[in-house]
Amino acid sequence: MSHPIWPVVTENLAEQLSATQSGMVHPAQLLPYLPLSLECIERTLDGLLSSNRVRKAYENRLQVYVFTESIDKKPQRFAPKQCIYSNEPLSEDTFNVIAPEVRATVESELALLATNDPWPAQANWQHELIYLAANLPSPVSTSAIAGHSRLSFKRTEERLQALQKQGALHFDGMTNAWTLPPLRYPRTVYTRNDNYIRQFPGAIKEEFELRLVKALSISLGILVAAMLLAVTARIPFPLVFFGALIIAFFIFIKILKAPAKTLPEL
Structure with a gap:
């Protein structure tokens, strides 16, 4: 049985990125290139810590992996012209670091991984918040991110705190x-990753649960209002109740099937 290649692709990407950044690479810097969760990236890079070539540290309160062989290299622009896995020539797309065949293999492996690993649920909001933080005008506040996110303000705040705990972001009080x-993290690149991640039910489970609660609450409110109307206006209860039940049903279905909120252009 062959081993999956996505961890090797992740390792190669981190190493080549570090070579252009004086040996340092942050896990979040890999997100625009691969539709992975930060947990997948960190597990992979943690596997390199047993060697003397890689160590984990914090730089300006952000988690960083240091590839010691590249510490003395001069910083430069990261724009590989060959696939970081197969060495095949690449197109001119700056954020295209793997050949189409390699990407197809990586995506099929990640789909298989999603059957027993919650990475899509993590990657969904991690990519969204990192994308917003990278593209909103500075200074980027919690309110600014929440105002553009598909998450509620409270959930956005919680997720940002989780990213800070991981060392992916830092909040300056x-x-x-x-x-x-x-x-x-350009929008076209984010959209490509987002479309791939959100095809997995686990990625939108939380979003569906919130939508379900909203649909149930509104539907129940309609039924309660109908009963109050029947009592106060002395309208025949069966007529009001069944009419409200039909309205509540259609609103319930409409909320459940409503398309996901689209992130605004930045």
């Missing part, structure tokens, strides 16, 4: 702003 590692 003096400026009331979030900082993240140097990275670019």
